[in-house]
Amino acid sequence: MATPATSPRHLAVIGGGLSGALVVVHLLRLAPAGTRITLIERNPPVGRGVAYGTECGDHLLNVPAARMSAFADDPQHFFRWVEERVGRPGYPTQVAPDDFLPRHIYGDYIAAVFVEARAKAPDTVRFDNVTGELVDIEERPEGNVRLTLADARTLDADRVVLALGLLPGEYPIRRSMPFFHGRRYVHVPWQSEVLEGIGKDQDVLIVGAGLTANDIIVQLDRLGHRGTVHALSRRGLRPRAHCPGIPPHAPFLKADALPATIREMLHLLRAEVRKGGDWRAVIDSVRPFSHALWQGFSWEERARFMRHARPFWDVHRHRIAPQVAEEIERLTIDGRVKFYAGRLQSLRETTSGAEAVFRRRGTADLVTLNVAKVINCTGPRTDYSKYQHPLYINLLARGLIDHDPLALGLHATSAGQVYRYRNGLSNWLYAIGAPLKGVLWESTAAPEIRVQARQLAERLLA
Numbered sequence: 001m002a003t004p005a006t007s008p009r010h011l012a013v014i015g016g017g018l019s020g021a022l023v024v025v026h027l028l029r030l031a032p033a034g035t036r037i038t039l040i041e042r043n044p045p046v047g048r049g050v051a052y053g054t055e056c057g058d059h060l061l062n063v064p065a066a067r068m069s070a071f072a073d074d075p076q077h078f079f080r081w082v083e084e085r086v087g088r089p090g091y092p093t094q095v096a097p098d099d100f101l102p103r104h105i106y107g108d109y110i111a112a113v114f115v116e117a118r119a120k121a122p123d124t125v126r127f128d129n130v131t132g133e134l135v136d137i138e139e140r141p142e143g144n145v146r147l148t149l150a151d152a153r154t155l156d157a158d159r160v161v162l163a164l165g166l167l168p169g170e171y172p173i174r175r176s177m178p179f180f181h182g183r184r185y186v187h188v189p190w191q192s193e194v195l196e197g198i199g200k201d202q203d204v205l206i207v208g209a210g211l212t213a214n215d216i217i218v219q220l221d222r223l224g225h226r227g228t229v230h231a232l233s234r235r236g237l238r239p240r241a242h243c244p245g246i247p248p249h250a251p252f253l254k255a256d257a258l259p260a261t262i263r264e265m266l267h268l269l270r271a272e273v274r275k276g277g278d279w280r281a282v283i284d285s286v287r288p289f290s291h292a293l294w295q296g297f298s299w300e301e302r303a304r305f306m307r308h309a310r311p312f313w314d315v316h317r318h319r320i321a322p323q324v325a326e327e328i329e330r331l332t333i334d335g336r337v338k339f340y341a342g343r344l345q346s347l348r349e350t351t352s353g354a355e356a357v358f359r360r361r362g363t364a365d366l367v368t369l370n371v372a373k374v375i376n377c378t379g380p381r382t383d384y385s386k387y388q389h390p391l392y393i394n395l396l397a398r399g400l401i402d403h404d405p406l407a408l409g410l411h412a413t414s415a416g417q418v419y420r421y422r423n424g425l426s427n428w429l430y431a432i433g434a435p436l437k438g439v440l441w442e443s444t445a446a447p448e449i450r451v452q453a454r455q456l457a458e459r460l461l462a
């Protein structure tokens, strides 16, 4: 097992989305003289990642501007930054704290925060921004680790942070099919070329009806698409909309007496709404307790939540901007978007496109759709042991990572220190963001990530 040098001289952060960028920002502010920091990102520029790399102005943040600051101790930082830029091309002509702004603006903001941190960093701290894809990490007898990139470049580091974001989803039918390798199928919906090859009047099938499905629907509309968009999900549930102006609900949970079961938690939630609380504000009032709640649940309770409550929780908790909800509603009323509840049965290519057959939920009825493309928006996978990327395959094979007991993320502490496969805590490998979902549950949005980034930077330098 590698033992890092007593002072961590070289810190490598893998992934330059929001998480990786913010870890580096804090490291640059806090690192003592002589520290070396390397950020490795395969798709520059830094600060955007999949969420904020979009160029579509109709892809909006699903959190109001006033809650998207990069710094928990300066909550208005993002809002002020946008205020200073109102009226510029691509920016709104006015802005209010409750506004849901385009995500590309947030990408600009994180990139600017990153550039400023670099400019202010002392010369005694070395920073390297490497463009490349990490494919392997190997422990060395010298006590440090060797990182290998896809183009065979290597570098040695003392501590490593995995800031790799969400994994792509699973196949929408749980068996391999030739269809998944054809040009009529898009597996990763966050790529810029996702809508290529769809004629203006051709129909599309989106598998999934969540946040990413909404992104695709509004993007198609903006591009002048006039065909029908079919959106199929198991239960037909759709994310609810935010409702600005609702006053916050006073916390009804007590930190020293949190419910220990999902049943008890849901009972308390419903009772609070029945007392007259707006359900959105009631749900939001739970957020400060979410980590303690989740960690207070046994693994069996967490599994129960995943089986029974999760789909309902997700659509109420992860809400969309009101403008997006209105647009989807308009398109649905116009018949341009059709939502279905059901289970996909088969997919095959035809001479003119793709044929999808699904069974309507609760019935034996089979429905056939003929579309130009099928786009997988079933949401990210979380089982790191099944994702076929060389980095994860190598880390698993070397016993350097393990998935958590419910395969919701990496097996790690709430502070992001990663467990080896059945061999205790790693003393050099850390993770931030989505991989910590198993231990924290709420771990993918900016309000959580900014706190994790600061704490992790302090820990890495300790």
Ligand SMILES: Cc1cc2nc3c(=O)[nH]c(=O)nc-3n(C[C@H](O)[C@H](O)[C@H](O)COP(=O)(O)OP(=O)(O)OC[C@H]3O[C@@H](n4cnc5c(N)ncnc54)[C@H](O)[C@@H]3O)c2cc1C
Pocket: 014, 015, 016, 017, 018, 019, 020, 021, 040, 041, 042, 043, 048, 049, 050, 051, 052, 060, 061, 062, 063, 132, 133, 134, 135, 163, 164, 165, 166, 212, 215, 391, 432, 433, 434, 444, 445, 446, 447, 449
């Ligand atoms: C479409 C979408 C919209 C969202 N909207 C919001 C929102 O409005 N508000 C909010 O708070 N949260 C939102 N989120 C949640 C979002 O996950 C976080 O806010 C944030 O973007 C996560 O950042 P990250 O750095 O952890 O992951 P990512 O943004 O995914 O960044 C990971 C980075 O790692 C790089 N990478 C991965 N593997 C390698 C490798 N092997 N080698 C080198 N580089 C690698 C990737 O290229 C990527 O740039 C949204 C998420 C999505 C997907």
